[in-house]
Amino acid sequence: MTDVASNVRVAVPGATTDAGRQGSSLRLAFADPVAIAGLIAVGVVLLIAVAGPLVLPDPNAIDAPAALQGPSGAHLLGTDPFGRDLLSRVAEGLRTSLWLSALSVGAAALIGVPLGLIAGFGGAVTDAVIARVLDAVLAFPTLLLALFVVAALGPGVAHLAIALALVFMPYFARLARSEAQELRTAGFVEAATAYGTPRIKVLFSVALPNVLPPLLVQLSLSVGFAILAEAGLSFLGLGVRPPQAALGLMLKEAQDYVSTFPWYSIVPGVAIMLAVGSCMLLGEGIDRGLDPKRGGGFRER
Amino acid sequence: MSGEALVRVAGLTVTARGRRRGDDGATIVRDVELELDRGKTLGVVGESGSGKSTVALSILGLLGPGLHAEGSVAFDGRELLHRSEPELRPIRGAEIGAVFQNPFRSLNPSLRVGVQIRETVMLDGHERRAAEQTAIELLGQVGLPDPERAAASYPHTLSGGMQQRVAIALSIARDPRLLIADEPTTALDVRVQAQILELLARLVRERDMALILISHDLGVVASVADRIAVMYSGRVVESGPAADVFRSAAHPYSHALLESAPRLRGPHGLAASLRGSATPPSVPMDGCRFAPRCTFAVPRCSTNEPPLEVVDDRGHRAACWELPWTPTAHGDAAELRKSRS
Numbered sequence: 001m002t003d004v005a006s007n008v009r010v011a012v013p014g015a016t017t018d019a020g021r022q023g024s025s026l027r028l029a030f031a032d033p034v035a036i037a038g039l040i041a042v043g044v045v046l047l048i049a050v051a052g053p054l055v056l057p058d059p060n061a062i063d064a065p066a067a068l069q070g071p072s073g074a075h076l077l078g079t080d081p082f083g084r085d086l087l088s089r090v091a092e093g094l095r096t097s098l099w100l101s102a103l104s105v106g107a108a109a110l111i112g113v114p115l116g117l118i119a120g121f122g123g124a125v126t127d128a129v130i131a132r133v134l135d136a137v138l139a140f141p142t143l144l145l146a147l148f149v150v151a152a153l154g155p156g157v158a159h160l161a162i163a164l165a166l167v168f169m170p171y172f173a174r175l176a177r178s179e180a181q182e183l184r185t186a187g188f189v190e191a192a193t194a195y196g197t198p199r200i201k202v203l204f205s206v207a208l209p210n211v212l213p214p215l216l217v218q219l220s221l222s223v224g225f226a227i228l229a230e231a232g233l234s235f236l237g238l239g240v241r242p243p244q245a246a247l248g249l250m251l252k253e254a255q256d257y258v259s260t261f262p263w264y265s266i267v268p269g270v271a272i273m274l275a276v277g278s279c280m281l282l283g284e285g286i287d288r289g290l291d292p293k294r295g296g297g298f299r300e301r
Numbered sequence: 302m303s304g305e306a307l308v309r310v311a312g313l314t315v316t317a318r319g320r321r322r323g324d325d326g327a328t329i330v331r332d333v334e335l336e337l338d339r340g341k342t343l344g345v346v347g348e349s350g351s352g353k354s355t356v357a358l359s360i361l362g363l364l365g366p367g368l369h370a371e372g373s374v375a376f377d378g379r380e381l382l383h384r385s386e387p388e389l390r391p392i393r394g395a396e397i398g399a400v401f402q403n404p405f406r407s408l409n410p411s412l413r414v415g416v417q418i419r420e421t422v423m424l425d426g427h428e429r430r431a432a433e434q435t436a437i438e439l440l441g442q443v444g445l446p447d448p449e450r451a452a453a454s455y456p457h458t459l460s461g462g463m464q465q466r467v468a469i470a471l472s473i474a475r476d477p478r479l480l481i482a483d484e485p486t487t488a489l490d491v492r493v494q495a496q497i498l499e500l501l502a503r504l505v506r507e508r509d510m511a512l513i514l515i516s517h518d519l520g521v522v523a524s525v526a527d528r529i530a531v532m533y534s535g536r537v538v539e540s541g542p543a544a545d546v547f548r549s550a551a552h553p554y555s556h557a558l559l560e561s562a563p564r565l566r567g568p569h570g571l572a573a574s575l576r577g578s579a580t581p582p583s584v585p586m587d588g589c590r591f592a593p594r595c596t597f598a599v600p601r602c603s604t605n606e607p608p609l610e611v612v613d614d615r616g617h618r619a620a621c622w623e624l625p626w627t628p629t630a631h632g633d634a635a636e637l638r639k640s641r642s
Contacts, residue, residue, distance in 0.1 A: 186406070187401060187403060187405075187406030187407045188406065188407050188408055188409040188410070190363065190401075190407075191399070191401060191407035191408075191468070191471070192409070192421075193363065193393065194361055194363060194393055194394065194398075194399040194401075194472075195393065195394035195398070195399075195421045195424070195471060195472065195474070195475065196390055196391070196392075196393040196394025196395055196421075196424055196475065197394070197420075197421070197424060198390060198424075199386070201420075205420060206409055206412075209409070209411035209412055210409070210410065210411045212411070
């Protein structure tokens with residue numbers, strides 16, 4: 001048997017006998033250099049957001065004489081019109097943005113993925129009903145729909161989270177549905193049925209692991225878009241409200257100073273760019289890692 | 302044949318539903334009869350498209366949504382046809398296991414082998430730890446040299462033969478009384494084929510399990526099976542004890558199948574081949590479906606379809622108007638070959 005194994009193994013693409021290198025598809029996902037760069041970028045943003053409040057000055061400490069200053073030793077990124085430390089406020093804003101986005105995107109995935117799987121695996125009627133509802137939600141521009149929802153519910157962080165979850169949910173459902181449609185005819189799904197696996201288990205313990213890699217890409221891209229959406233809605237005054245720091249809110253306050261103190265606009269602007277960009281980079285990297293045509297995935301390494 | 306058969310398929314007819322109303326649809330399998338005792342092996346042989354897989358899927362209740370089965374599939378005295386999904390679930394896996402042709406397709410690429418077997422074992426309500434242990438034992442039983450390591454592997458890191466062993470471990474994980482193996486060796490190379498057949502034969506012996514072995518290779522089946530059913534164009538054309546069918550095939554088609562196997566020894570180096578191709582079962586036609594390719598067809602063959610008739614008292618039956626058909630009664634083998642070329 002051993003010698004048969006060593007002979008036949010060659011025929012399997014990407015086969016490796018080294019137990020230590022036997023990677024799951026998730027590990028392959030993070031093998032791409034772009035994915036690693038994305039991970040580092042997200043890590044830096046997370047570090048600023050999480051560790052910032054611990055080491056930086058109070059973001060709400062007003063120091064009027066020090067208002068509208070550029071970067072200095074006391075205030076690394078300068079101060080706003082109230083003399084508040086900009087770096088502290090950016091860190092606070094990032095933190096708000098990140099948890100809000102992560103929470104709403106997480107909720108979107110938790111609702112969207114099962115919905116998509118049920119649609120993809122279910123009968124024609126179930127699928128048609130779910131698909132049409134999703135299409136209806138998708139027909140609205142993302143930001144506009146979020147705006148409607150917040151306008152209807154009233155401004156506030158919780159309502160913003162609900163709005164974001166709602167607008168991102170269809171993307172997850174659509175992804176899961178198309179994956180499920182492919183998986184329902186897969187040999188191992190039929191085999192699992194033949195072994196007597198109940199339908200619900202086929203969905204969540206047989207099919208779901210195969211949806212995880214593309215889901216990861218969708219998750220990180222969506223968090224990026226959600227940060228952007230959050231900033232936009234806060235800018236419009238529909239999200240986070242002062243005095244709490246939020247990146248969109250800072251941009252809004254900075255509007256009045258664009259000509260006199262442009263630095264005030266640049267700092268939150270760049271922070272948004274970094275936060276969104278790092279999520280996009282991570283998503284792109286994972287996507288590349290999973291794509292065999294780009295040299296990742298299950299190709300011989 | 303003693304006592305009540307474990308599997309009794311009678312008058313099984315499978316049709317593909319017509320797209321329009323009033324359309325009767327195409328017949329894929331007609332009037333199939335099979336019988337299998339406990340602990341015995343039945344070989345089902347036929348070309349691609351002869352309906353052998355459809356018969357297997359009918360027994361498992363896994364026919365696609367467009368297919369409709371009629372007749373009877375009795376397992377251990379219980380009728381399986383027309384059962385709903387929830388009614389079939391306690392039987393699938395627990396009483397009837399299945400091994401499919403392509404092992405890589407039947408394993409989940411995203412889960413470790415051990416996890417897949419553990420989850421299947423746990424369907425019977427075992428504890429996680431115990432199930433993990435059972436999974437490793439099963440991997441050992443199917444002849445994997447290092448069961449612990451195999452359990453921790455992903456399917457794509459295993460060879461084709463090892464994958465098929467894993468698939469077999471999965472199919473017997475719930476200790477079924479019947480195993481249906483649909484072309485389990487077709488995707489494998491010849492040496493591994495023999496090992497897998499040996500493994501199946503051993504498991505059948507050790508576990509007192511019945512086996513339905515489906516193959517297009519009469520030789521493969523003859524080495525393992527107690528009984529053989531030969532299918533052609535959706536019908537069973539011959540069935541009987543393996544030795545009888547193999548040694549004295551009663552139907553010209555079975556004979557041609559045997560003749561078409563390449564031989565290394567003997568006067569004829571080249572394998573004889575059948576003229577033309579099989580009529581798909583969906584095409585309606587009068588008479589014996591093999592008649593257009595049969596060297597020995599008489600006028601009656603193309604007007605009336607022959608029934609399965611008893612050849613001898615050991616349960617050997619064949620569907621041919623010219624019974625008892627033997628190649629010598631119709632000229633010797635050399636002449637037979639000449640007439641075909």
